[in-house]
Amino acid sequence: MENPIIELHGLTKYYGTVKAVDNLSLKIGKGEIFGLLGPNGAGKTTTILMMLGLAEPSDGQAVVCGINATRNPIGVRRKVGYLPDSAGFYDNMSALDNLMYIGRLNGIPEKEIVSRARSTMEMVGLGGEMHKKAGAYSRGMKQRLGLADLLIRKPAVMILDEPTLGIDPSGIRDFLHLIRQLSRQEELTVILSSHHLHQMQQICDRVGIFVEGRLLAEGNMETLSRSLFGKDSFAVEITVRESLPAAEELEQQLLQLSGVTGVGINATTVALSCHTDITPDIVRLFVQNGLDVTGVHKKEYGLDEIYHRFFEHNVKKESFQWQVH
Amino acid sequence: MAGSLAYFNNFLSKQPALSSFGVMVRKEVGDHIRSWRFIVMLLLILFTFAGTMYVSLSNLGQVARNYNDPDHDFIYLKLLTTSDNSLPTFHIFISFLGPLLGIALGFDAINAEKNNGTLVRLLAQPVYRDSLLLAKFYAALLIVGTLFLSLVLLMIGAGLILTGVPMEATELYRILTFVVLSVVYVGFWLSLSICLSVAFRHAATSAITAIGIWLFFTVFYQIIVNMIVRAILPDPASLQTEQVIAYNNLLLSLLRVAPSQLYTDAATTLLMPSVRSLGPLTMEQMAGAIPTPLPFKESLMIVWPQVTGLVAASTVCFAAAYYLFMRREIRT
Incomplete structure (x- = not known):
C-alpha cells in the first residue's frame, strides 16, 4: 500500500496480565473505509484509543497521518475525529451549542463558527432540529449529531466506535449511507468498529477480524473468503x-x-x-x-460464514452473542 | 482579580482566538450560572449576607461610640463583625456555607461528564487533559471570587450611603484580603470535591463523602480533640504556667488541622485589627502593650501561617485530583 494514513506496528496492550491487544500490525490507506470486526471485548476500542493517544500502548507504536500517537496525541487528535460508542452530549445545551463548543475547542475562529455549525447540521440532516436541547434527541439523532461533531472539525480520518448500536434498521441504513457518501465526497478515511456483519459488508472496503486482541485476517470480502475457505469455496x-x-x-x-x-x-x-x-x-x-x-x-460465503468459521472453534466461549440478520 | 476581569472582556468582545482552556472556562461558568444548585447557594448566601448586614447596621451606632474598643473607628470592619448575638457574623456564616458552596460547585465535576459520556468525546478533541481539570477549578473560583467581591463592594457602597463616613485605606486592604482569604477557603473545599469527583464513579458518592468530611471537621473534630486532650492532660493545678501554655498550644495546633478553624482565625485577625495573637499570651508578653489596632501588615503577618496552610491543603487536593485523573483510563 502506498502512503498509508494509519500504520500500526506491533501494537500491544496489557491490562494487568490480560493481553487486550496482541502484536497488532495494520496499514490503512487514504480514503478507505475500514471495518474492525469482532465480538465484544476483542480489543477494538482499545486499539482505537491507542490510535488516538488516549491509551498508552505497552509495546509497539501507532502512526496516524505521519504522527506518532503516543508521543504527540494532540497532533493526532487535530487530524482525527473520534465518535465513542457511548457518546454523550450536554443535555441542557441545544444541539447547535454542543456543536459550537466542540468547534471552539478545535480553534475554529469565532466569525465562522455559527455558519459552519449550521451547515454541518444541514449536512447530517438535522437542520430542522438544531435548536432543540440535546437531551430531547433520540438515539439516532444523537448519532447524527456525533457525526456532525466529527465533521465540523474537517478531519482527515474519522473513527466511529460501534456507530450503529441502538439505532433502528432504517436509521442504520441511512446512517451508513451518509457515512459512505461523506467519505467519498470528502475523501475521508473512515474506520468503523462493529460486531454486526451485514452492516460492515454494506459499506466497508476492507475489514479486519479481531479475536482476543489479535487480527486474524484482513482484506476485502473476496480475499477473506478465499484465504479462509481455500478450495472448499x-x-x-x-x-x-x-x-x-x-x-x-x-x-x-x-x-x-x-x-x-x-x-x-x-x-x-x-x-x-x-x-x-x-x-x-x-x-x-x-x-x-x-x-x-x-x-x-x-x-x-458472506461475512456471516467468515465470522462463523472463525468462531466455530470458539464455541466454548459463550460470552459473546452476536446478531446475525 | 485583574485577570478575571480581562477574561470577561474577552467573553464580551468575542475575540477570535480563545485558547481551548478559555473556551472550557467560558462554558463551565455558563453551566454553573444556569444551574439550580448555584442559584440555591447564591440565595442562601445573599440571605445570610442581608441578615448579618441588617443586624450589624442596627447595632453600628452603639458600637462606634464604644470608646473602650480600640477598633471602634473602623466602621466598615465593624459592619462585617458586629453582631448582637441573635445571628452569627458574616465570616462565621461563610465558614459554614463556604464549604457547601465549594462542594456544590465541584462534587460532580468529572464523574458527571464521565457518566454522561461527554468525557471521552471531550478528551478526543485536541485538548490537554489537565486543562479540563484546571478549567473546572478556575471557572468555579472565578464565580466564587466574583460573588464575594460584589457582595463586599455592595456592603461598602451601602455603608457609604448610610453612614457617610469615608473609608480608610487600611480598611479596604483588610476587606479585600478577607475576600481573597474566603476565596482560598472555598477553593480548598472545591479542590477537595473535584478530587473526590475524580476518585468516585458516582456523583452521589462523591457529594456524600465531601459533605461527610465537612461535617466531621465542623462538628466532630472539635469534640474529638477536646476529649483526647482532656484524657492526656494532667490536673492543671499541678502544672507550671509554661506547661499550661504548652498544652494550650498543643490543643490549638490540633484544632487548626480543621480548615474552618484556620479560616475563622485568619478572618477574625484581618477584620479585628486589635487582635494581636491567635494563641495564649502570658502576662509578661502583654505587659506594656497598649490596646491599639495593629497595622495591616502586622495582622497579615499573624494570619500568614493560616493562609499558607489553606493554600497548601488546596494544592494537595488539587495535586491528588491531577494525579488520579492524568493516569486514569478514560473508557467507562
Whole structure:
C-alpha cells in the first residue's frame, strides 16, 4: 500500500496480565473505509484509543497521518475525529451549542463558527432540529449529531466506535449511507468498529477480524473468503423427505463425483463441500438413487460464514452473542 | 482579580482566538450560572449576607461610640463583625456555607461528564487533559471570587450611603484580603470535591463523602480533640504556667488541622485589627502593650501561617485530583 494514513506496528496492550491487544500490525490507506470486526471485548476500542493517544500502548507504536500517537496525541487528535460508542452530549445545551463548543475547542475562529455549525447540521440532516436541547434527541439523532461533531472539525480520518448500536434498521441504513457518501465526497478515511456483519459488508472496503486482541485476517470480502475457505469455496446442502436408508453407500457415490471434497450426512440432510459448482450433478445423483429431494440450498460465503468459521472453534466461549440478520 | 476581569472582556468582545482552556472556562461558568444548585447557594448566601448586614447596621451606632474598643473607628470592619448575638457574623456564616458552596460547585465535576459520556468525546478533541481539570477549578473560583467581591463592594457602597463616613485605606486592604482569604477557603473545599469527583464513579458518592468530611471537621473534630486532650492532660493545678501554655498550644495546633478553624482565625485577625495573637499570651508578653489596632501588615503577618496552610491543603487536593485523573483510563 502506498502512503498509508494509519500504520500500526506491533501494537500491544496489557491490562494487568490480560493481553487486550496482541502484536497488532495494520496499514490503512487514504480514503478507505475500514471495518474492525469482532465480538465484544476483542480489543477494538482499545486499539482505537491507542490510535488516538488516549491509551498508552505497552509495546509497539501507532502512526496516524505521519504522527506518532503516543508521543504527540494532540497532533493526532487535530487530524482525527473520534465518535465513542457511548457518546454523550450536554443535555441542557441545544444541539447547535454542543456543536459550537466542540468547534471552539478545535480553534475554529469565532466569525465562522455559527455558519459552519449550521451547515454541518444541514449536512447530517438535522437542520430542522438544531435548536432543540440535546437531551430531547433520540438515539439516532444523537448519532447524527456525533457525526456532525466529527465533521465540523474537517478531519482527515474519522473513527466511529460501534456507530450503529441502538439505532433502528432504517436509521442504520441511512446512517451508513451518509457515512459512505461523506467519505467519498470528502475523501475521508473512515474506520468503523462493529460486531454486526451485514452492516460492515454494506459499506466497508476492507475489514479486519479481531479475536482476543489479535487480527486474524484482513482484506476485502473476496480475499477473506478465499484465504479462509481455500478450495472448499462452494457448499451445498440437500434435504430429503425420509431419512436416508444407505448412508455410507451414498457417501461413497458422492465422493466419486469430481470436485467433491467433503460429505457430511445427517438423518435427512447431506452437506457437501466442493471446489466447483456441481449442484446439478449432485441433484441428478440423488434422483437416480430414488431419493425424494425436498430442498437444495447452495451456500454463499458472506461475512456471516467468515465470522462463523472463525468462531466455530470458539464455541466454548459463550460470552459473546452476536446478531446475525 | 485583574485577570478575571480581562477574561470577561474577552467573553464580551468575542475575540477570535480563545485558547481551548478559555473556551472550557467560558462554558463551565455558563453551566454553573444556569444551574439550580448555584442559584440555591447564591440565595442562601445573599440571605445570610442581608441578615448579618441588617443586624450589624442596627447595632453600628452603639458600637462606634464604644470608646473602650480600640477598633471602634473602623466602621466598615465593624459592619462585617458586629453582631448582637441573635445571628452569627458574616465570616462565621461563610465558614459554614463556604464549604457547601465549594462542594456544590465541584462534587460532580468529572464523574458527571464521565457518566454522561461527554468525557471521552471531550478528551478526543485536541485538548490537554489537565486543562479540563484546571478549567473546572478556575471557572468555579472565578464565580466564587466574583460573588464575594460584589457582595463586599455592595456592603461598602451601602455603608457609604448610610453612614457617610469615608473609608480608610487600611480598611479596604483588610476587606479585600478577607475576600481573597474566603476565596482560598472555598477553593480548598472545591479542590477537595473535584478530587473526590475524580476518585468516585458516582456523583452521589462523591457529594456524600465531601459533605461527610465537612461535617466531621465542623462538628466532630472539635469534640474529638477536646476529649483526647482532656484524657492526656494532667490536673492543671499541678502544672507550671509554661506547661499550661504548652498544652494550650498543643490543643490549638490540633484544632487548626480543621480548615474552618484556620479560616475563622485568619478572618477574625484581618477584620479585628486589635487582635494581636491567635494563641495564649502570658502576662509578661502583654505587659506594656497598649490596646491599639495593629497595622495591616502586622495582622497579615499573624494570619500568614493560616493562609499558607489553606493554600497548601488546596494544592494537595488539587495535586491528588491531577494525579488520579492524568493516569486514569478514560473508557467507562
